[in-house]
Amino acid sequence: MSGPAPWRVGLTGGIASGKSTVAALFAALGVPIIDLDQVAREVVQPGTPLLAQVLERFGAGVREGSGGLNRRALRELVFADERARRDLEALLHPPIRARAAELSAAAGGPYQIIVEPLISESGSRKRYDRVLLVDCDEALQRTRLMARDGATAAQADAALAAQATRAARRALADDVLENSANPADLDSQVRALHARYLALARSASAAR
Numbered sequence: 001m002s003g004p005a006p007w008r009v010g011l012t013g014g015i016a017s018g019k020s021t022v023a024a025l026f027a028a029l030g031v032p033i034i035d036l037d038q039v040a041r042e043v044v045q046p047g048t049p050l051l052a053q054v055l056e057r058f059g060a061g062v063r064e065g066s067g068g069l070n071r072r073a074l075r076e077l078v079f080a081d082e083r084a085r086r087d088l089e090a091l092l093h094p095p096i097r098a099r100a101a102e103l104s105a106a107a108g109g110p111y112q113i114i115v116e117p118l119i120s121e122s123g124s125r126k127r128y129d130r131v132l133l134v135d136c137d138e139a140l141q142r143t144r145l146m147a148r149d150g151a152t153a154a155q156a157d158a159a160l161a162a163q164a165t166r167a168a169r170r171a172l173a174d175d176v177l178e179n180s181a182n183p184a185d186l187d188s189q190v191r192a193l194h195a196r197y198l199a200l201a202r203s204a205s206a207a208r
Contacts, residue, residue, distance in 0.1 A: 006104060007111040007201040010127065012119040012169065013134035015159050016144035018179040018186075022134050023115050025190040032107035034100055035115040043095045044069050053091055058084070076155060079162045093122070111201040120164035120172050129204065132193065133173035136180045138166060 011026075013019045020035075027033045044051040046068045054074075055063055062074040078085040104112060113132075119125055138160055145156045170176060175196075177189050 006107070006109065007197075007204050008104070008128050008130075009111060009113050009197055010119050010124070010131045011113050011115045011134065012117060012131060012173070013179075014136075014138075014141055014163055014166065014169065015117070016141045016148060017134045017136050018144075019115055019117065019134050021186070022132075022177060022179070022190060023113060025187055026113050026194065029191070029194050030109075031194065032109040032112045033115065034103045034107065034112060036096055036100055037115065037117065039096050039099050039103070040092060041071075043092070043099055050091065050095055054088070057087055057091065072149070075159075079155075079158045082162075085162065089122070111197050118163070120168050125172055130174045130197070130200065131172055132175045132177060133169050134177050134179050135166070135170065135173075136178070140180055 011019055011023060013022075023033050023035060044054060046066070051069055054069060058074060058077060062070050062077065064070045074088070078088050100114065104114070111129075114128065116122070116124065119128070119131060125131060141160060142153075142156045145151050145159060146153065151159065175193060177186070177193065179186055
């Protein structure tokens with residue numbers, strides 16, 4: 001018989017807001033991290049039926065020379081085409097959710113961080129006990145995205161426009177972690193949140 005579901009914090013934020021950096025800081029404190037972007041890579045590994053379905057829907061332009069998925073090409077395609085984005089989500093979301101549930105059940109811990117960039121867009125708020133938003137202004141997101149991915153200004157703007165607004169993300173969040181300052185400040189914010197989440201998780205466990 002399975003035990004109670006783990007207490008989960010959904011970690012979200014716009015593209016290039018610093019989610020991976022924040023997740024790494026929580027991981028350094030011993031918190032189990034389940035990153036849905038990493039799960040998404042796993043479920044479309046070469047040879048998987050899901051990769052074949054994605055290639056069939058989106059064509060050879062999103063196939064790498066090695067036979068794998070060219071995620072950058074696919075991202076650019078879906079950012080420019082809302083119908084394509086919806087089709088991709090319909091293909092990927094069910095297997096991603098199933099695999100993430102397996103990882104969560106096995107991970108244990110007083111609480112878990114689930115990194116999900118699109119909590120606002122996917123309507124998955126109810127899956128989490130609490131939502132933590134990594135936030136910064138859009139101009140900084142744009143600069144980081146261009147530096148990180150080599151995106152053009154137009155590509156960066158399209159990526160930002162395809163996601164929920166900053167205001168919508170902030171309205172959804174229980175906690176907001178500002179990631180526009182220096183790394184030491186970010187670390188102190190994470191440590192304070194970690195202490196809060198441990199206390200909340202203990203209270204929730206005691207109430208069961």
